[in-house]
Amino acid sequence: MTSATGREPLTPDDFAEHARRELPADVWDFIAGGAGRERTLAANEAVFETVRLRPRALTGIEEPDTSVEVFGARWAAPLGIAPVAYHSLAHPDGETGTAAAAGRLGLPLVVSTFAGRTLEEVAGAADAPLWLQLYCFRDAGTTFGLARRARDSGYQALVLTVDTPFTGRRLRDLRNGFTLPAHVTPANLTGPAAAGSATPGAHSRLAFDRSLDWSVVARLRDLSGLPVLAKGVLTARDAGAAVAAGVAGIIVSNHGGRQLDGVQASLEALPEVVSAVRGRCPVFLDGGIRSGADVLVALALGARAVFVGRPALYALAAGGSEGVHRMLTLLIAELADTMVLTGHASPGTIDADTVILPGHSRPHTGNTAPHAVPHPMPCTDRSPG
Ligand SMILES: Cc1cc2nc3c(=O)[nH]c(=O)nc-3n(C[C@H](O)[C@H](O)[C@H](O)COP(=O)(O)O)c2cc1C
Numbered sequence: 001m002t003s004a005t006g007r008e009p010l011t012p013d014d015f016a017e018h019a020r021r022e023l024p025a026d027v028w029d030f031i032a033g034g035a036g037r038e039r040t041l042a043a044n045e046a047v048f049e050t051v052r053l054r055p056r057a058l059t060g061i062e063e064p065d066t067s068v069e070v071f072g073a074r075w076a077a078p079l080g081i082a083p084v085a086y087h088s089l090a091h092p093d094g095e096t097g098t099a100a101a102a103g104r105l106g107l108p109l110v111v112s113t114f115a116g117r118t119l120e121e122v123a124g125a126a127d128a129p130l131w132l133q134l135y136c137f138r139d140a141g142t143t144f145g146l147a148r149r150a151r152d153s154g155y156q157a158l159v160l161t162v163d164t165p166f167t168g169r170r171l172r173d174l175r176n177g178f179t180l181p182a183h184v185t186p187a188n189l190t191g192p193a194a195a196g197s198a199t200p201g202a203h204s205r206l207a208f209d210r211s212l213d214w215s216v217v218a219r220l221r222d223l224s225g226l227p228v229l230a231k232g233v234l235t236a237r238d239a240g241a242a243v244a245a246g247v248a249g250i251i252v253s254n255h256g257g258r259q260l261d262g263v264q265a266s267l268e269a270l271p272e273v274v275s276a277v278r279g280r281c282p283v284f285l286d287g288g289i290r291s292g293a294d295v296l297v298a299l300a301l302g303a304r305a306v307f308v309g310r311p312a313l314y315a316l317a318a319g320g321s322e323g324v325h326r327m328l329t330l331l332i333a334e335l336a337d338t339m340v341l342t343g344h345a346s347p348g349t350i351d352a353d354t355v356i357l358p359g360h361s362r363p364h365t366g367n368t369a370p371h372a373v374p375h376p377m378p379c380t381d382r383s384p385g
């Protein structure tokens, strides 16, 4: 697991560089790419470059405790792995390798509806919390069957993806004519819900249920007995609808820039959602997290915890399960260092005054409570990557 320069990877970007060399070009494009002109994809990472941290000196903190409690479970850090389809595209270790790596570190994994391993196999490979991400199929029995299997095999929550009536227009995949290699199949699906020979985009248009409304949250919760989170919320209006529908949590996400190109970066949308939720459920974030400092910034703007998507697949491609373990270890170490240097002994004290947002020479000073909501993020100026 060495980079082009022959060195050990030290950051998620180092793993990405390795993965780019390892993977077939069309597989790299499927993972790395976004929708349309990839403006939102670029914005997700670029927005973190615009936030400044405020250090604190002589705080006496020797070893910070990075752990957080989520739905009664202790995570070793406010960090988990976002649902990403088909880990076996990146490495034969697949989702079981990712789950084992996350589990060794006490971090959660959200398993995709389009996992290449069965829910039960993944549950057997991990000690840490598992959540199941759900897409809702036109055949509702398929969706509800997945929810029941998750409950029966010890998954702790369901994550309903609400931003995907069909997958976005991913131009790289269209230009490449991307289809899945024969060995990569959705292990938990059969019949019309399984992708068959169609491209992922075409299959989603045939199989996903576009008639859904927010009442599906209560149906999933009632039949599984599991908490249901909504993933893909970017506005106060949708946050209010999600809370009214009874979600246990919200994941602020634009699907890694793969759905509606041109929407805000996840971090830009976070303060609006946190403000609308008013503490009624925890708010999480994914999109563009590439360092421990990024984790801290998202917490300062109100996230309870964050998830990484592509970095997990890149690390898997670079070094299998060990690669994922290494990448997560680096992120936790970076977070711990950043906490010491900004004066936080635990995630619960990371507040809005820890950061300065673009356009503000001084930090927000009105409310120093943990997870206070600072000024809205102004739009950032950027070009597609
Ligand atoms: C290759 C790939 C596959 C994905 N598959 C799913 C999926 O099956 N379900 C889902 O809700 N989100 C899926 N996502 C979106 C991720 O859950 C997450 O929102 C996004 O990757 C976060 O951004 P990041 O990659 O910058 O960390 C996928 C993302 C990628 C890159």
Ligand SMILES: CCCCCCC(=O)C(=O)O
Binding pocket: 085, 114, 167, 195, 199, 200, 201, 203, 204, 255, 258
């Ligand atoms: C119909 C198969 C689609 C897999 C979708 C995975 C996903 O969400 C993604 O962003 O890609």
